[in-house]
Amino acid sequence: MCPGWWLWPLVAVCAADVFRDEAERIMQDTPVIDGHNDLPWQLLKMFNNQLQDERANLSTLTGTHTNIPKLRAGFVGGQFWSAYVPCDTQNKDAVRRTLEQMDVIHRMCEMYPETFLCVTTSAGIRQAFQEGRVASLIGVEGGHSIDSSLGVLRALYHLGMRYLTLTHNCNTPWADNWLVDSGSDDAQSHGLSVFGQSVLREMNRLGVMIDLAHVSVATMKAALQLSAAPVIFSHSSAYSLCANRRNVPDDVLQLVNQTGSLVMVNFYNDYVSCTEDADLSQVADHLDYIRKVAGAGAVGFGGDFDGVTRLPTGLEDVSKYPDLIAELLRRNWTEAEVRGALADNLLRVFEAVEKVSNETLQAPEEEPIPLDQLGSSCRTQYGYSEASTLYHQPGALLAALIFVLRLP
Template identity: 30%
Template sequence: MRIILFVLTMLLIDHAYAQSYKKIHRKAIVADTHNDILMKAADKGIVFDQDLTGKTHSDLARWKKGGLDVQLFSVYCDGDVKNPFAFANREMDSLDAVVARNPDKIAKVSSYDELIKTVKQHKIAAMFGVEGGHMIEDDLNKLDSLYKRGARYLTLTHNIAPSWATSAAEETSNPNLQHKGLTDFGRQVVQRMNQLGMIIDVSHAGDQTFWDVIKISTKPVIASHSSVYSLVPHPRNLKDEQIKAIARNGGVIQINFNPGFIDSSFGAKEKAFLIRHAAENDSLIKSGMGDFYTMDYLYNKYAEEANQIRPPLSLVIRHIEYIIKLVGVDYVGLGSDFDGINLTPLQLDDVTNYPLITKALVEKGYSKTDITKILGGNFLRVLKANEVK
């Protein structure tokens, strides 16, 4: 009898615990500041108000299932794409079409107040984040145009940078750069973004570009999808002094789920995977598939091998906790990079798994208030602080 009572008690405790983290997740406003589904819509012609389970990390129904409330949709193209501003607008068209077909499920919002209203209506609040300053084509009028279409942040650089700001990739791979950081026009871009109420995103920025931004921006910045350099010394991650500077600025670092950014051993594992499949990889590249989609193909084809090298969810939490311990709980959030990465951490298979982050944070002993900040509250504070009064 005692054994039965013990088992029943444990089941009740487990049920109460599960209800606890699920309730916290349901009541929080969950915001993800970086998702690349628009890239796949443009490249592959996918329609993401259809069920894309097994094909992508994201679709409209799965966002809702994962409890997501706010999505910043990355608008991205490679630096060698002709007419990148026109390409950006085409990607934006694909989201607008989904919104038009699903007015009861998702809505584009342009302000904090509209966002809150939309979330209360149980719809996903959608905004754009333009990933790469090259997409404004050195024209402030095009920056204004993207803002009017719903872009609420601009990632100043991608790996291939614009003429007016240097990227992390450039600054670390080319020691002979004649100029690092923002040019005079780059400073004009930052100043115009402050005037518009458009958030400056320092993910992908080179160190000098980062410090130039911190010096001149009058508004809080974000790193929309970056992780911690002290844990994983990748050029795309943020060093301790940069994290401290973002905290002093009132900004927020949105942790990226990319295995190479959260797991210091991943690079060697991925290299070994590629060596095992070198001939197939080379053939696919030569066929014109491109590096990103070649890796997608190989990881899907050899899924059992791929699963062996995926880092655990605990490493995502480790990066979140590092920032909390360094500067406090007010300066960290989620920028998954779903559909812009080939592999995800274990348990975070797709966007339905956001609640597992909440569960992990509850298990670590974080309060409901702190978890609510991490899941989206910190980003919402920065969004509101950037708005022009």
């Protein structure tokens, strides 16, 4: 028997403490930037966005994965808050609902200025870090939120949107969602339509990050090939470890590597283990795998807190980030790699997106989506004259010419 065998549990505990202490040391000056948090959606569901309700106090809020004490304990220094509205708002009140969710994010910053700083630039994130506040950015989750309008896209940019998820769990008239790959939905655009390509060019011009979480593989590849700037997956994991179509397959991870793009790993059990149960170690497996296939610069965190119903053991809320960082250190990640995953990789991508925007000289995209590609009979048709409609519908134009030729 090995002398002192009874000491090994104590040694393991001490080693764990060392990694945890090292994680906190690193996170003191490189806090985590999380790519996706659905707290604004919870505020809508629980309080109809009435932040002055005593129960909505973010310092004491219960029943959520996120509140101010948990953010502090988790060393969260940057957060993309999701302005999310469900797919059933498409062709209805999606724009209005999106504006309301963006408004509640701005009001969070106004009500808790000691904690949150609403920012729209990479420099703003660095400023928030220096001030010890949570850099708060807006990600609009779902292309249906722009209602197939380049004007709405630009307006949301001016209101603070800095990434747009091209689809949620439904196709837009110009991009296909991930359910196409699972067979639960039919392909419409087979990636991106001509108008969808215009949306991406305009996002590059504005400086809005292209988010490929929730899109089909064909849409992923089309966007990665078209975009002049790196793209992000704000909350997705590795398909090879969990064969859920919300995750990123290896051939796309190769494109992520080639384009300097970023995969921010999702913590939802169903995307981590493909079962209802998962643990922190399995999340670290996804981080390891993406680092191996796409490179250390391609890794980030997109926990999906307050947007999912099941989270891994050890990652029950936003306060647990230091434990995940400690696990990466235990797995021999270098300090530079850890800092990259925490914040530096996202900052690099954001700065590259800003650089492309600053160097783009093209005029704003103006060609509207063809009227016949829009859904819902509730729409008005201002701006779509008969002539312009015919111009965008070759079949209709041909029918009109045949009709004219038949006139006596």
